[in-house]
Amino acid sequence: MGTSPARLRIAAGLAVLASMVFAVGGQQALQAKSDAIDRARTESQDLKDLQTLRTRLVSTDAAAGIDVLLGPDQPVQRPIDYDVALQKPVINVVLAARQADDRYLLAAVNLGLSDYLGRVATARELARLGRPQAPQALAVAAGHLRADVLPKVAQVQGTSAGRLEDDADASAGGTATALALAALVVALLLGVQVWLSRRTRRLVNTGLLLGVLAVGATSAAAVTLSLRSDDRSQQVRSGPYTLARQLVEVRAQAFDARAVESLGVVTGDVAGAQDGWKQAMDRAAAALDAAERTATKDDATQIRSVRAKLLSGFHDPLWPSPQDEHYQGPQPPSYADVHARLLAAARAGNRTATRQIAVSPTVEGSPGSFEDVDSVSASLLDRQQQRADDGWAAADDNLLLAAWLCALAGAAAAVLAFAGLGPRLREYR
Secondary structure, X not given: OOOHHHHHHHHHHHHHHHHHHHHHHHHXXXXXXXXXXXXXXXXXXXXXXXXXXXHHHHXXXXXXXXXXXXXXXXXXXXXXXXXXXXXXXXXXXXXXXXXXXXXXXXXXXXXXXXXXXXXXXXXHHHHHOOOOOHHHHHHHHHHHHHHHHHHHHHXXXXXXHHHHHHHHHHHHHHHHHHHHHHHHHHHHHHHHHHHHHXXXXXXXXXXXXHHHHXXXXXXXXXXXXXXXXXXXXXXXXXXXXXXXXXXXXXXXXXXXXXXXXHHHHHHOOXXXXXXXXXXXXXXXXXXXXXXXXXXXXXXXXXXXXXXXXXXXXXXXXXXXXXXXXXXXXXOOOOHHHHHHHHHHHHHOXXXXXXXXXXXXXXXXXXXXXXXXXXXXXXXXXXXXXXXXXXXXXXXOOOHHHHHHHHHHHHHHHHHHHHHHHHHHHHHHO
């Protein structure tokens, strides 16, 4: 072991081994990073389905209340809102069940949803026949939805969000692994080069030098791509992904307020339902505040528009002013303004006016005034979810290419190191 040929063989073995470790380790680290981002992107899509499921369940509940209020007029006015709202939950229960960990809970959601739909169908039919049991049947259905179905959806949603965060963190860890591995291999190859130059009195070994350059250049490119990937992932997590979750909360709480209001009108106890309505609206307002803090300047304008359409006391920034050539008169009342009129009518004992406001599709009715809240917030949410998906795709750009370049560069460095040290061994022999 003390002879120069023996040490040279050890140095050659270390150089080749280090190069192969870089080839395999670098490729595996970047491959794992790419896979983690792919999983995060898929989880983001699954979370989108779960978010839509949750929102549509409460919107379906609100639409069911309108049908019951219409009573015998259902066949005349053709209430399609309930049927349209129902399509998304039924489809999304199936789509969201792609993850094995979620299937048990989503199967329970599916059973609970079937039970809820059966109860609502009974309430709608009783209302169509003019039976007085319809309000109580709808109240039981709504209670079942809130006690049994929605908590399970929220649990799956939280689990999905946790998996996404874990995958995003795992992808960030790949950068540190690649950087540490590259630094270790370059340092070892340079150490062999320095030792060899002192032992043989030759400054540069061409094979080793080329190997160091191959590993160093590839490492620099791979780490640069990894850091850019981490930056894009972080931008997605702190930007459109977070904003999308906040907007989902806004929509879910706003629709919940609509459902509580509708059920209050159905049961003839709007005043008694007011506390639940206000709590849901307060949660929606808090989510709007959080979303506005997260949003970019353009998105913040849209969020303020949602606020103006949902809450009273706010001017809609997207509504034309009197100086605008497209001005069409004062901006329509917000949903909260319409609800205030409905509450006043209910407290005055005016059942006809209360019912008319609760079912009217115009801007003077609860469904009509809420329609803009739904459309503007849904459009903004779709845009954030698409941005998040594009961001995850951009974070994965060229990572697989960099992984295979690491494999090729490591293999090339091993060959070059062996070729560079081989002549020195022959000289000793």
